[in-house]
Amino acid sequence: MPIPPDSAGVDRSLLRDDVYRRLRDAIVDGTFQPGEQLKDGELAEWLGVSRTPVREALLRLGASGLVVALPGRSTRVSSIDAQAVRDARDVIAAMHELAVRQITGRLSDQDIERMRKANSRFADAVDAGDIAAALDADEQIHRIPVAALGNQAIATVLDQFDPLVRRVERLRFTTDGHASVEVHARLIELMAAGDAQAAASVAFELWHTLPADS
Template identity: 65%
Template sequence: MPLPSDAPPVGRSLLRDDVYRRLRDAIVDGTLRPGEQLRDAEIGAWLGVSRTPVREALLRLEGNGLVVTQPGRSTAVSEIDEKSLRDARDVVAAMHTLAVQEVAGRLSADDIAGMRDANRRFAEAIRAGDAAAALDSDEELHAIPIRVLGNRAVEKVLEQFGPLVRRAELIRFSDDGHASIERHERMIDLCERHDGAGAAAAAFATWQSLPTSTESR
């Protein structure tokens, strides 16, 4: 395949973002578990990068609440803290509720079909006990109203607080996510009817159903 000879090199920001996403996903899916030490050199060797983008990624992850750093000592995957999770869940719920309310009347037939297909795959994953696949399908479903809304401020908020919530969702889907199938379907039905208020209430109920008590998990 011919490539342009004058193409600029891959930017450092892209490398930094890729390292961030790889580490974020490894924490969310449980590959890197709570309390596990995160060492720059080991991560760099794993991902084939220098320490600089690793350190930058860890700073972003600290801002997400996914890692904790003790200056001059160590960096580790954070434990799931009840208050932090509750705060993040409430913010994420508000953003998704806003999106659904705003776009319920302008989702296309393809958008609705995409949401139904994602929920079908979500249901299959739950019944198969595949929490990771369920989490991916759940994220795809909820991403459709966000995409249609096209509000960059909402997207930035979800980038900040979404990973912490997804981490807890994976735990829930590992236990039992059957109730979410019906909640999703109700929200989709209301969107299809262009009932913004009803769909927003259904979306809010879906996100607020995520437990934050460590005892409930």
């Protein structure tokens, strides 16, 4: 497994979640390609941490479907499986629909403004072709209602299945993310107006615009 030579290490005090996010993002952005073997020792050296948080992160990535672990053999980056993506997309859509339906009308003005600013950052990133920044801003938009709702079960489900879909999202934002800017804006304004039914419908349909066969 070739470790990127120009990638700086991270502080040894990294929390397990930080290690997980670094490895997740490296798979999503294509640093580690489908079929590539991941060795915990090399990854630990790359990140500047012990093997323990790396092994824990690989287990989480396995649960998300981003890696496939063969007992006693190796851990490899999974291929993009259309059925698995469709299944994950459908679950994610249902969770966001539920969160938006329940929090609309109770979301603070500050949270609405944070969503608007995140969508502005998303638009700027799409215009600049900065796909990593677009993915980050997109995640912020959708996670604000989830965080405000405070339903840990929804958050846990999203944490498990989001990474699998992010790889396909990246492909969409690479070709055209401008349509998402408008849909995000519509979702935000419906939530600001307190229209829970319409906002939930947009939240659900937004995820179903994602082609699972990419």
